[in-house]
Amino acid sequence: MRNLCLTIAYDGTDFHGWQRQPHAPTIQDCIEQALARILGERVIVTGSGRTDAGVHAAGQVANLKTACRIPTENLQRALNSKLPKSVRILKVQEMPFTFNARYDARSKTYRYRLLLAPVCPPPLVRFVHHYPWPLNLGRMTKAAALLVGAHDFTSFIAADARQAENREKVSQKRSSRPVRTVLSSRITWRPGTSLLVYEIRGDGFLHHMVRNIVGTLIEVGRGKIEPKQILTILAARDRSLAGPTAPACGLCLVKVEY
């Protein structure tokens, strides 16, 4: 048996997220169906984690076990010929048999893009959150930096997902507290583009965590929340204090490190 690792990019707009679902198209489904057609056997693909409906990836990682002997480059080409163009296999690599794309992930990097221009050009519509109102970047930069470090992110978890998250963590034999370590958290602004980019790297992310952080940073940029309040919001462990969930379309899973 071989253990193969896939690096995957996708436009999540037309999918109901990564994870297989009975009656809706998902990226995992798509890839498993393409593999079944190529390998002639039902194969399960393990992703580094789920992404929500509408969220994109430039470097999602998944692994699968198979007895097939197709060379990695040929398998990549075969998969890309069967998959819709919105899902692309960037790389296929042989891995040691014990490698698990989910449990071995050491860090993930997400990027969120806000377009601050009055009109959103059609080529960007699917890949940015169009926010045509003024934002104070200095305030947002300060607030973003305060997230670095190990924190309890209860205030930034999807309200309806808290129970599910706890279940998931127990099965992962992690602490049942929603503590995650953020390694970097940065706002960048490319002059001339109207594009505000937020990038966050951490050892793991809870459901809706990045989108809730972005929603809160927008409130900071609008002057509704003070930058320093980020610490109070973290400490309160209360979802109602943070900002709203930013739309999925601005979010992209950029990289998973092992």
Added chain:
Amino acid sequence: MRNLCLTIAYDGTDFHGWQRQPHAPTIQDCIEQALARILGERVIVTGSGRTDAGVHAAGQVANLKTACRIPTENLQRALNSKLPKSVRILKVQEMPFTFNARYDARSKTYRYRLLLAPVCPPPLVRFVHHYPWPLNLGRMTKAAALLVGAHDFTSFIAADARQAENREKVSQKRSSRPVRTVLSSRITWRPGTSLLVYEIRGDGFLHHMVRNIVGTLIEVGRGKIEPKQILTILAARDRSLAGPTAPACGLCLVKVEY
């Protein structure tokens, strides 16, 4: 009565081109429907020219006549709120009553993008022609330059469109010969992006002319046609000598000058 000029960007992927059609969504249709909802009257929009199904625009221009008194900026906002996100009004301007977006156009600029990388990233899928085979840029650059000047472009007109084109030109009181002047024709290559960009500016373009030129430049890049043969192909006035029609998705109407 006012004469209003619209500058329009669109993702042409899901449209059957610019021009109104009875049973298929077109961009002209979309804009006329949005105007009817805002103005409460049926208004006809005159585009600078048609674009084919799947072709994009970053600066299509159109004009319309109306007695409405809505200020231009408010009309722009109202239109963008009614239009699908794949069609955006970039500007609304008051024009002299005699201005006609079609007959007054002095030049147009089209851009064609080829992605030469082995895998096409999902965000580019709708906006480039993915061509993962080697092309000789030096040869293509030479051939592209030979198109500058006034030429009979019969060899580059859609075979089934020649009759229609001739009809169109007669009504424009132009010469009935398919002569057009190309003002610039250039290949550029942005290192590190795998993106080959062809830009052509001219006083007018015949049906499929840019896509047939690109298809021919690809044949030159592949070594199937010699760069100098461009002149022979022009002189022959024979569609069968030029290359195939390049796919619509790579093409974008960038600018119309008056």
